[in-house]
Amino acid sequence: MNKLRLNWSYIAVTVAAVCLPAVFSGFPYAILICCFIMLYIIAVSGLDIVFGYCGQISMGHAAFFAIGAYGSALLHGYLGIPIPLTMLLGSIAAAAVGALIAYPASKLVFHFLSLATLAFGEIVYQLISHSPGNITNNFVGYYTESVSLFGFQINTNQRFFYFALACTLIFLIAKQRLIDSKVGRAFTAIRESRQAADGMGINVRKYKVMAFATSAFYTAFAGAMYAHLVKYISPDTFMQKQSVMFLTMLLFGGTASMFGPICGVAIVMVLNELLRSAERYQMLIYGGMLLMVIVLIPGGIYGTAETFVKDHMKKRKGMKAGAESQ
Template identity: 45%
Template structure:
């Protein structure tokens, strides 16, 4: 009973925060249409939320730590850029880029599902670096170190989304779709299997769950999200180069998840928003930027090891678990949370 009450409260809180954030995001471009840079940051924030939402399925829900998300991010960006430059419809190339990233993720997941913790992290670091080196040395195909320029803007029903304001609404719609897909997946039998494998893989396998199947699925879905985020990024900036997909980008995704909170709906939203805001604020400190950035991250992780959303969730669970029991004889309105 206690878990049921805390779970209901947790969902209500997450939905409330989510609704407020979406409302603010939808209104902002209308009220501040002249603030081009802020609209660009909002588009970038939406892209990061999509990538981290998928990353959370792999890391937060199935317990697979990956430090190569930038590799899938790059695959999605380069595939959509190359196809759209050849004349293919942009919306089609975006999903092609995401599908290509998912395919690579599925292939990579086959040997990686047998690895755990730092072993998996090391392999994914290597994967991300391999992808970066391929696009760096891809010659005329990938543009090499100079990258690809002139990537066409997204066009829907003959209307080009060639400014940050209109493109942001498309990104916002994609964020809602991908978040809804995550919610449906987490609430399904597959999502429960992810959690069981994360919490106790040996017991899960003993009860008949096939670890390799579910871990591969989580890894593949995570790669699809990252690939689609990369495709959105390519058509946002219309220029991509290997520098945009370095190991630092993967580390940033990881930090966003850790600070926001793993295994939660709003964790990727909070983490992405906070890191982007902190990065912008710290630009004025020049050479001391990374030092202050690191201190902030260490402080947050020490104070809130479960991230912001995870800490709030645990705090509310503790509060509801200690609700005093109310006793009564024959009273239909009486209830108890003891022993539930």
């Protein structure tokens, strides 16, 4: 019954998303925001795999976002490879880097792991802003082109929205399949207790590396989408505050769930637009939101709402059973 309800939820959300361009047909900027929401959902869903399900904190996911964006743009610009292929190649490269970083860092926990990922993010930022041979154009930035699928140019916000929606659905379905599999159960076991998971015969290092690599692939693909939506990238986009924004979106919506990242991304993006005049205080606002989530709603908005509904349903069932017994 719960699975059936979840499937209907997916269908309802998808239908609502498909109708968004028609609703905002007179507001092209609103459609652009919807495009950003779609690609950020992919990035934050990737972070949820490693943080929400596997319990490994990362403060450097902006680095994978950058690898996907620059990898796709540079491969297309210098080698002329078709953009859909460069997006996949950039994401695979990020997954490989994520695995390489995760292997030695798999024994690190809590603040040590967060510091390691923070350092990694800073290294990537320095590389793209002071690149060898100036291949990234450093702080000048790098221009790229729109996505082209089988000769069809995705060169408008409305076209890109449907492309992003299709990509988002594919990534969300893949995430659900992963979490429902043996690998997903291993991730959850590691999150609950590394020692207990190890005692049950789970190869903790192997699954941590898999979680980081999968998470990096998701976030890098979102970075590639960002590059070909905006058609211009510069190091300023991939600073530490981008990693903080990903984490804020995830915690605000709720971890270890399908709809948590969706809720978190949508709410934070809308708040960003409402508070655009206070851009210089962005990090302060993110910090305040994180503090509010940690103190008031540790399960995030979706997680808290889901818990409330479950408790309410249990209470109703208990009252019904009590009435029947009388």
